[in-house]
Amino acid sequence: MPLRLYNTRTRKIEAFQPRREGQVSIYVCGLTPSAQAHLGHARSFLFFDILRRYLAFSGYHVTYVQNVTDIDDRSIAAAHRLGVSWREIVAGYYAEFKRSMQRLGVREPDKEPYATDFIPQIRETISALIEREYAYVASDGIYYRVGKFANYGALSNRNIAELEAGARIEIDEAKEEPLDFALWKFAKPGEPHWPFEPYGDGRPGWHIECSAMSHALLDPAGTGFDIHGGGADLIFPHHENEIAQSEPLMARPPMADFWLHGGLLLFDNRKMSKSLGNFEPLSEVLDRYDPQAIRLLFLRTGYGKVMNFTEEAMAGAVATLSRLRRDYRLLHEAAASADGTAGGGGSLTERVVAALDDDMNTAAALREVLAAASAPAAGDARERLRELRSVLNLLGIEPDDRWLASPEELPLPADLAGALRAEIGEPWLDGIDDGRTALERVVAERLAARADKDWSRSDRLRDALARCGIEIKDGKEGSAWSVVR
RNA sequence: GGCGACGUAGCCAAGUGGUAAGGCAGGGCUCUGCAAAAGCCCCACUCGGCAGUUCGAAUCUGCCCGUCGCCUCCA
Structure with a gap:
């Protein structure tokens, strides 16, 4: 029985078949590190981690690419706000994300391309799109001409007329049509920028980096790759736009055979997201719960x-x-x-x-x-x-x-002696700095109290230990203690 | 308004035509000075509602209600 996967592109569960015997190429949209990662990100990347592991287990040689969109409006805004460079913002959040992934046991991608390392390829892609009239230059940037791409909306199952009817898109006078999206944004004063002759210095828009990098790293021939993944919230517009940017330039579409999307994580029954701000940073959740x-x-x-x-x-x-x-x-x-x-x-x-x-x-x-x-x-x-x-x-x-390790063999909580002293505050603990010694002393004190049937003292000591992360179990022959995991 | 997903016990959740997994919480018992831990037991005559198809439906169809998501930055 072969692996069967739900393919967003066809809206069906299909048998997975890689293009090249024994090899699987996967591109997953990674993080835009303009804010802290949250639990929703973890869910998504955890899924692709398991998919990868399973494909490898099944005998495939897997090439897993997960990009880093290291330039976007938010990181620039955050940099201005905090008075640091956007690179620092991105590096900080991304390092935190990587640490969290490591704690979760998510394996590192085979390739982790940064958008700003692929500016030449991005320029090339945009130039090709302009050449074929899929893109045009406007006053504030270079835009993709959505109306030119007949298949626009195929992935997300919507049509241009419906999208226009949505009317939640701001009218931007520079664009020909409201649905057109930026491939390149000309630099405003104080913004990071890269040269792009003859059009003008600027930076890539969101979406184009994925088209350029997946092509460069997984599909140089322009005949497509196996799996493209991401969170469900990327289906539109991000993945739709990637397809629109990539497929007109390909020798043989589709861009990817399988489009896989991870379900969103709600928190308090609302989407956990940067803009709603209803999330706890992933790194903090990982501090509270075992990864x-x-x-x-x-x-x-x-x-x-x-x-x-x-x-x-x-x-x-x-x-x-x-x-x-x-x-x-x-x-x-x-x-x-x-x-x-x-x-x-x-x-x-x-x-x-x-x-x-x-x-x-x-x-x-x-x-x-x-x-x-x-x-x-x-x-x-x-x-x-x-x-x-x-x-x-x-x-x-x-x-x-x-x-x-049995529970007694687990490492003791940090500074257990100090914590116990603070909790109990009795003289016989003074001067004991070793956690294990202190712990054993408390257990012995408690045993003595129990022998005297001084239950209230015994319970007090047990509660103190519990507050310090040590659990007591009284058995027939003495009391066993264990570290609460 | 358009597109889509979902609605199973207090909570999470599996099950997608053959008569409701599991976990958490809760309750009882054993054990204990009391606990904790562990073990055993109990906990949905019913799967949002109403019709329909069928010998048979949580599972298929239709309608309705509700929640959420996307349509703007988003994993």
Whole structure:
């Protein structure tokens, strides 16, 4: 059963077939780092990360390009506002984004082209469009002549008349038609600019960089590439415009066979976006929640569906993750003591593959993984572990040291001794700076209190420990403590 | 106004013709000084509403209602 994907271009689920045997070329619209990335970005890139992993797992050699639109009105405006250069703005936000992606386990793109590194190719593309009358020079820039491209609207399923009826487009006198969009904006005083003879210095408009860079990096022959992706909010106008810019210059359209779009993430039932400002920066969400839990959260919903983020749902994902870790650790322990009878295995992988073949149904795949991880010991533990690890890897979940550590072996919270001193404030903690020593001292104090049946003191100490990130479990033989993950 | 998606328990969500997965929250029990953790059990006679197709529908069709998105910068 081959991989089947929903193709925005045809509005159908189709069997995926790459153009070149064994190779897949993907272009995904990346970030415009003119503001902090938010959780919605994470959802989108997390999906393409899993798609990539799955294609590679299926034996394809994948070339994954994800651009950086490093020049746009917003970063210029932000630079003016903050009195720094636009390059600093972009570099800062992009570095933060990259760190977040790394924390989420999203693999680096094979190529990460910056728009401003492709100014020559952008100029070339614009010149070619002007030559063929798909573009014209106006007083404040160079525009794309939408009316000239017969297929305009095909991707997003709309027609020019409807779009004009929308009438939310500002009338710009410089343009021939309201739908025409800028390919090149002539520089105003104080704005960054690049030369473009004979038309005038300026900067690229949004959209053109993707046409120029996908052509340069994935499709020099002008015959198209395999997959073009991005968030659903890019379908119109961004991807529609990319097609309009690229296809008239191609030897053989379409620009890309498959157009894949990730569903938007809502927050408080509203779109999470820069302009609404109802988002928390991704980096802060990652501070609050385990990145692997966030990955699980997104895995549970179909990639193309609108999804609403809630703290409650997030708590559910956190619980799922800790159960998965425990199951994994138990399986790991069983595998270590197994005497190594050969096991068949393979069926979990088959079920996961079947799920992903069905338009990347990660929810079904995850369901299989969780069921297999928690299944009562059946078959060879080592084989099961090996398979579980492989399938987790496919979903981008990499068991690390913390997965194997029992809760007592996890690293202690930073400055635990100080925190405990502040919480408890009793003299016997004075001078103890080592977290572990302090912790053991508190546990011993509490045990003494319990022996005296001084329950209120015992509970007070337990609460203090809890506030410092240490959980106490009283058992038959003493009290065990564990670090709250 | 146009185009599109979605509407399944308090929350998230799977299921797309054969009689409602799972998780979280909640409740009960075991354990405990009390907890926590863990384990067991319970928790949608029903899938926004109304018609229709069918032996049979959450799943197909039509209409209606609602929410959200795109149509302007956006993953």
